[in-house]
Amino acid sequence: MEKRQLGRTGLRVSRLGLGTMTWGRDTEVAEAAEQLKVFLDAGGSLVDTADVYSDGGAEYLLARLLDDGLVARAELVIATKSGSVPFAERRFDGSRGHLLAALDASLHRLGTDYVDLWQVHAFDPATPTEETLHALDLAVASGRARYVGVANFSGWQLAKAATWQHGAPGRVPLASTQMEYSLLQRGIEREVLPAALDAGVGLLASSPLGRGVLTGKYRHGVPQDSRGASPYLSGFVQPYLGERFRRIVDAVATAADGLASSPLAVALSWVRDRPGVAAAVVGARTAAQLTSALSVEALTLPDEIRSALDDISAPVRRYPDQDWNEL
Structure with missing residues (x-):
């Protein structure tokens, strides 16, 4: 599998990442082991997790696979996230104390001394941004994280954070931002993606299959064994x-028929090759599903099909997003 630089850093990641959001809850040890083996055999390296996935169960499960000798720690690029909290009055905590304690807890669950990439899971308006970012600097300085980033930051929040980190010697530049991105969700193209490109921050695209909808499995109802029924x-x-999303899914299916491919491969290829995307993170229920996703490595969309998909999925652009000449 092709590797890409993550932003303007020396960290290289596989251009498809393995998501673990359901590990430890819907995905048990044996199935997770099979998925990881399939992923590694395909040349994958980036494994994405978070401290809140299955209440820490995903990190524990990954650690078990490492302990069992399924893969050497050095073969993986482990990315985890901290900052989400289960409180009705406060969904995110970006304070330095909470983030560093959460990182230590993640390292304990993962059974490792460091993570390759540590990301703040979301912006916390109750904490000064510079305090949140100082936690990232301390994590790198202490060796607990090799690279750092953010997730679910808006355009202005990302631009502010990236600029702050470039503002003084000793601060660690952001390597990544993780955001949902697919043919069904192109909202980040308005401000987040331009900010990331300008700041040299690599995009990790989550839910690149539109939460599974772009596979076409929901065109005629909700299958009982699908996430939609969970x-x-x-x-x-x-x-x-x-209805709007159904039209996009139909267009993807038509493109797949013309290419003798699958809707999954077409949708995933579209995201993977968008400007600024370092990796598309794919979660799968089974190893067979993951194998289908990994087959996209052989597919590059023709320009005319990419253009047609761009058109049918184009987000609504209004002032101040559209070109001045269009006003």
Whole structure:
């Protein structure tokens, strides 16, 4: 699998990443082991997790696979996230104390001395941005993280954070921002992606298959064995089942037929090769599903098909986003 630089850093990651959001809850040890083996055999390296995935269960499961000798620690680029908290009055805590304690807890669950990439899971308006970012500097200085980034920051939040980190010697530049990005969700193209490109921050695209909808599995209903039928994830899928999204899914299916490929491969290829994307992070329920996703490595969309998909999925652009000459 092709490797890419993560932003303007020396860290190289596989251009498809393995997501672990369901590990430890819907995905048990044996299935996770099979997925990781398939991923590694395909040349993958980036494994994405977070301290809140299955309440820490995903990190524990990954550690078990490392302990079992399925893979050497040095073969993986482990990325985890901290900052989400389960409190009704405060969903995110970006304070220095919380973040560093959360990182230590993640390292304990993962059974490792360091993570390759540590990201703040979301912006915390209750904490000064410079305090949050200082936690990233301390993590790198102490050797607990090799590179750092953010996730789910808006355009102005990302631009502010990236600029601050470049503002003085000793601060660690942001390597990444992780955001949802797919043919069904192109909102980051308005401000986040331009900010990332300008600042040299690599994009990790999560949910590149539109939360599974772009595979076409929901075109004729909700399969009982799908995430859309899961008590945990049905609300995650439901927002992308409307009429506008159905038209996009139909277009992807048409393109797949013309290429003798699959909707999954077409949708994933589109995201993977967008400007600024360092890696698309794919989560799978089974190793067979993951194998299908990894087959996209052989597919590059023709320009005319990419253009047609761009057109049908184009987000609404209004002032001040559109070109001045269009006003």
